[in-house]
Amino acid sequence: MPQLNKTVVMVGMMGAGKTAVGTAVARLLKVPFVDSDDEIVKAASRSIAEIFERDGEPFFRDREFEVIGRLLRGTPCVLSTGGGAFLSERNRAQIRASGISVWLRADLELLWQRVRHKTTRPLLRTANPHETLRTLYEARLPAYEMADLAVDASPDYSIEQMAVRVVEALKTRPDVLAETAKDDDA
Numbered sequence: 171m172p173q174l175n176k177t178v179v180m181v182g183m184m185g186a187g188k189t190a191v192g193t194a195v196a197r198l199l200k201v202p203f204v205d206s207d208d209e210i211v212k213a214a215s216r217s218i219a220e221i222f223e224r225d226g227e228p229f230f231r232d233r234e235f236e237v238i239g240r241l242l243r244g245t246p247c248v249l250s251t252g253g254g255a256f257l258s259e260r261n262r263a264q265i266r267a268s269g270i271s272v273w274l275r276a277d278l279e280l281l282w283q284r285v286r287h288k289t290t291r292p293l294l295r296t297a298n299p300h301e302t303l304r305t306l307y308e309a310r311l312p313a314y315e316m317a318d319l320a321v322d323a324s325p326d327y328s329i330e331q332m333a334v335r336v337v338e339a340l341k342t343r344p345d346v347l348a349e350t351a352k353d354d355d356a
């Protein structure tokens with residue numbers, strides 16, 4: 171497998187598969203996997219829903235910015251972010267500076283099918299979560315479109331198939347995935 175020179179940062183809506191597909195991409199590239207949501211939860215010893223409730227969303231966003239910065243300064247890995255991370259310019263700037271962003275592009279209905287049964291996402295705890303998801307989706311598209319690469323999700327693609335598609339997209343960027351002499355021999 172080629173060598174990874176930059177951290178691969180998975181971005182996109184809740185339910186797009188950043189955590190699930192990111193984990194599989196890391197396995198394919200044989201690099202560590204980290205998830206900014208998980209790191210925040212570990213550091214705070216509280217769930218995301220509890221952090222939103224007790225400390226508020228701005229507090230969560232500050233911790234998210236710090237965690238993403240710390241992880242970007244480590245060795246190249248696959249970093250899955252929370253659905254809102256790529257919305258802020260300060261996060262996009264730090265990701266641009268030392269990583270490569272990959273948007274998992276999924277349509278609204280696919281996202282809804284994936285998130286509808288879970289109550290862990292505080293932003294969807296509303297009277298009409300489907301409408302809330304639509305509003306977030308429409309408001310967020312312009313930010314996700316700024317990602318370096320986009321990979322389309324589909325109900326027909328498994329997590330593994332999505333991971334292969336992400337690796338194929340990364341291969342279009344030799345500055346990110348460099349072929350080694352050993353790969354050429356293989």
Ligand SMILES: Nc1ncnc2c1ncn2[C@@H]1O[C@H](COP(=O)(O)OP(=O)(O)OP(=O)(O)O)[C@@H](O)[C@H]1O
Pocket residue numbers: 182183184185186187188189190191207250251252253254284285291327328329330332
């Ligand atoms: N390609 C896929 N095929 C089947 N199921 C998938 C696929 N991608 C993701 N899923 C499932 O959809 C759900 C949501 O995926 P995941 O948690 O990875 O989304 P996320 O983008 O990390 O969301 P969040 O922003 O809330 O962290 C999970 O149950 C996951 O296993």
Ligand SMILES: O=C(O)C1=C[C@@H](O)[C@@H](O)[C@H](O)C1
Pocket residue numbers: 183184207218251252253254255290291292293
């Ligand atoms: O889309 C969002 O803004 C969020 C997505 C999740 O990954 C968590 O980061 C949190 O629930 C907020």
Ligand SMILES: [Mg+2]
Pocket residue numbers: 188189190205207250251252
């Ligand atoms: Mg996730």
